[in-house]
Amino acid sequence: MDFAETLLSWYDTHKRDLPWRETKDAYRIWISEIILQQTRVEQGWDYYLRFIDRFPDAKNLAQADEDEVLRLWQGLGYYSRARNLHTAAKTVAKQGSFPTTYEEVRALKGVGDYTAAAICSIAYNMPVAVLDGNVFRVLARYFHVELPINSTKGRKYFAKLAQELLPEAQAGTYNQAIMDFGALQCVPARPNCEQCPLRDSCSAFHQGDVSHFPVKERRLTVKDRYMAYVFLHQNGKTLMHQRIGSDIWRGLYEPLLIEFEQKPTDSEILTHSVLQSIDTSLVLHERVGILKHKLTHRTLYIRAFDAEVSQHANIPSGYQWVDAREMSQLPLPRAIELLLEKSMP
Numbered sequence: 345m346d347f348a349e350t351l352l353s354w355y356d357t358h359k360r361d362l363p364w365r366e367t368k369d370a371y372r373i374w375i376s377e378i379i380l381q382q383t384r385v386e387q388g389w390d391y392y393l394r395f396i397d398r399f400p401d402a403k404n405l406a407q408a409d410e411d412e413v414l415r416l417w418q419g420l421g422y423y424s425r426a427r428n429l430h431t432a433a434k435t436v437a438k439q440g441s442f443p444t445t446y447e448e449v450r451a452l453k454g455v456g457d458y459t460a461a462a463i464c465s466i467a468y469n470m471p472v473a474v475l476d477g478n479v480f481r482v483l484a485r486y487f488h489v490e491l492p493i494n495s496t497k498g499r500k501y502f503a504k505l506a507q508e509l510l511p512e513a514q515a516g517t518y519n520q521a522i523m524d525f526g527a528l529q530c531v532p533a534r535p536n537c538e539q540c541p542l543r544d545s546c547s548a549f550h551q552g553d554v555s556h557f558p559v560k561e562r563r564l565t566v567k568d569r570y571m572a573y574v575f576l577h578q579n580g581k582t583l584m585h586q587r588i589g590s591d592i593w594r595g596l597y598e599p600l601l602i603e604f605e606q607k608p609t610d611s612e613i614l615t616h617s618v619l620q621s622i623d624t625s626l627v628l629h630e631r632v633g634i635l636k637h638k639l640t641h642r643t644l645y646i647r648a649f650d651a652e653v654s655q656h657a658n659i660p661s662g663y664q665w666v667d668a669r670e671m672s673q674l675p676l677p678r679a680i681e682l683l684l685e686k687s688m689p
């Protein structure tokens with residue numbers, strides 16, 4: 345038996361008896377798929393039955409008051425799903441019947457690629473493969489696919505693979521079979537490999553690295569940082585210090601830095617206690633506007649100021665006065681170089 349035949353045979357014995365599996369009515373399948381988007385089967389079950397009981401077709405749902413739709417949804421969370429269902433039901437009611445092409449189904453509010461494929465294959469046996477977390481996991485393990493499932497290349501690869509494996513005559517049943525297989529047998533943690541009908545030909549099982557799949561790309565979260573640099577001058581020299589610690593630009597030099605949690609106002613910068621502790625009579629001149637500087641996982645919003653300090657200023661420890669020649673020899677972050685390229689006072 346090939347991959348698809350094995351899954352269909354497994355499904356025949358193990359399939360879950362779910363209320364929405366008793367119908368081929370696209371409207372009911374749509375309702376069930378929207379409920380299941382962010383809800384576990386066990387929790388969604390009763391909601392589905394209540395929803396279908398009150399709104400047996402799109403016309404009934406379209407005519408309902410939004411408050412009533414939301415009340416029936418209460419407890420399921422993600423209320424945009426209920427609002428989208430209501431809006432889409434009005435579209436369906438206006439058209440007279442539930443859409444029958446993939447494109448029309450996909451165009452309904454709240455319906456994405458996965459949901460459209462599920463509705464069309466289950467209701468109409470249309471040959472479109474579904475791709476959800478379960479399908480990604482089963483395919484990644486069985487075929488030992490190293491491509492990250494959350495990368496563009498990975499998604500394209502899996503979509504093509506899933507489509508090639510789909511037995512066209514049994515598209516709907518097969519789609520449900522592979523999703524159930526992922527939900528019951530090839531589960532994320534501790535899959536039941538010992539009693540798996542695909543075990544003999546499963547690549548990850550044979551290579552002993554089942555838990556490695558599916559591969560996911562770690563996405564870097566880009567954080568915003570708000571920085572104000574103050575170039576303090578005295579007798580033609582500028583106050584600089586070397587960055588230490590595990591932060592960005594370790595070992596490089598910079599002028600006095602004040603950091604803020606959020607975008608600071610002018611007054612928050614000009615009256616900052618660090619400046620006050622150095623010299624209460626400082627007058628700041630802004631050097632450039634906001635400099636936006638992108639690093640791999642940080643976006644820096646930098647403002648830069650110049651100020652002359654008096655002989656009596658309270659210079660913080662760790663700083664040194666450097667003249668223009670010394671400055672040109674210091675290792676500097678690119679952002680500071682850019683600021684220095686702006687006119688010096």
Ligand code: SF4
Pocket residue numbers: 482485486529530531535536537538540541542543546547548549554
């Ligand atoms: S052998 Fe294990 S990893 Fe491979 S398909 Fe079966 S349950 Fe999944």
